[in-house]
Amino acid sequence: MIKTKLSAMMFFQFFIQGSWYVTMGTYLGRTLEFTGVQIGLAYSTAAIAAIISPIIVGMIADRFFSPNRVLAFLNIFGAILLFALTKIETFSLFFPVLLLYSICFMPTMSLTNSISFANLKDTAKEFSKIRLFGSFGWICSGLLISALKIEPYSTPFLIGAGISLLAGVYALTLPHKAPVCTVEKVGVRQLLGFDAFKLTKDRSFLVLLIFSALICIPLAFYDSFTNLFITDMGISNAAAAMSLGQVAEVIFLFVFPFLFIKLRYKGSIVSAMAAWIVMYGLFTLGAQSEQNGFIYAVLPFHGFCYTFFFVAGQLFVDEKSPTSLRNSAQGLIAFATYGVGKYLGTLIAGNVVDIYSTESGYNWVSIWFTPFLMATVFLLGFIFLFKENVKKNREVKFALSETI
Known part of the structure; x- marks a missing residue:
């Protein structure tokens, strides 16, 4: 039962990004007519978020809240931001909203891994099979977007928002793990790695x-x-x-x-x-x-x-x-x-x-x-x-x- 729940978690999480990430360049270039530099900057938000996300996961998920609740909050708030992106047509507003969304989304990849590791008896044998459902989620999102022929439109963001909301609610059903309480002082150097x-x-x-x-x-x-x-x-x-x-x-x-x-x-x-x-x-x-x-x-x-x-x-x-x-x-x-x-x-x-x-x-x-x-x-x-x-x-x- 737990393996099924973890597999579904992975499927949802990768489906979210796969629904809009691949086609965003086409939407920004063809429909919104953003420049090449602006499209590059839009994709750079994931990289900026990747720099910040370890701090979020290490400082919040490890020490203050259960990982599944952090995952739920980030996905639900992320759904709101993805929906907002479908209504924005100027780069000056699109970029900061996308950056805020990326900062919400990137930690979820580490959180799904940590939730899986905490609930599998033999990670070496079992995790790769759970992770495969993430790839299946990405594949299914691509097939859906192509079947609907909506690549130049904002609709992929809307689909991502819907799945993100679903994933957020679903995360609340995952096993709860109380944050680790530690008496030893953790310095900034250790916290940032x-x-x-x-x-x-x-x-x-x-x-x-x-x-x-x-x-x-x-x-x-x-x-x-x-x-x-x-x-x-x-x-x-x-x-x-x-x-x-x-x-x-x-x-x-x-x-x-x-x-x-x-x-x-x-x-x-x-x-x-x-x-x-x-x-x-x-x-x-x-x-x-x-x-x-x-x-x-x-x-x-x-x-x-x-x-x-x-x-x-x-x-x-x-x-x-x-x-x-x-x-x-x-x-x-x-x-x-x-x-x-x-x-x-x-x-x-x-x-x-x-x-x-x-x-x-x-x-x-x-x-x-x-x-x-x-x-x-x-x-x-x-x-x-x-x-x-x-x-x-x-x-x-x-x-x-x-x-x-």
Whole structure:
């Protein structure tokens, strides 16, 4: 029973973001006629929120209220903000409301994880199966939006608002966990996770941290402008087409443990970065040749890249960190990727799109060649600078095999 409730929680939470996040660029560019920079800034709200959200989760959910009640409040308040976004047509108001919503939404991803961990007997065996329902939620939202043909409209925000309200009420039915009362004084440094920075004395950890942030810069091009691009290319079911990436993610979540035994950390991350290069290269060819076959062929690559890059990176950080710093270290890698990297990426992507845009349309060949070139440089730098320096022990292999 509890596993079913946790699976539904994951489904709702990922459905919310999947309903509007993918198509927002098309809505802002086509309907509201925002500039490339403004679209990039809109997507940067998630990165800004990713920087702030660990403080919200650590300070509020851990110490003052039960996680399920915090999740309920954030989703219900978030539903109100999503509804408000359907009524706003100016960037000066759209941006701050979207930023406030993102600050509400981003902590919910950590909260769903913590609620799951607290209610599963064997997280290594059971969590990945619960998490899969998040991918199913994202896929279903994309299929629904495409079926209704509402990508250029504000309706996806309205759908997200409805599911967010439902998820908020549903969260109140999840197991209650009283906040932990502690008598020891927690300093600002510990609260913000700054203790994890001492791990950067290890060169391999520092290199991974830097390149994790860097590779998220070209990744922001995909997040912000792929839907607008493939819609421009005449693909009417763009949201459904992009859900191929989540379908691939589901598959590779199962395959990853087996391949990781051979590839290890460096091999997994290098293969993901190389696949991103191929993806942007085929986007460029698709724009040049106007052949949509290139686009359909490459969309599943995103699921492969996401799984192998982020999962391998999180495992490396976990193995490098002492027990006392593991949570802070994971927060640090999230700060570097979802925070710094994607924030810089959205700003750069927005400016690149503006540079290669005219009144007649977008120069997608030049736009996609930019992240292709960036990812290539970052891959070469990572290959030469990163040294794994982690023991290949049977314990890690066992833990990975148990995630299936």
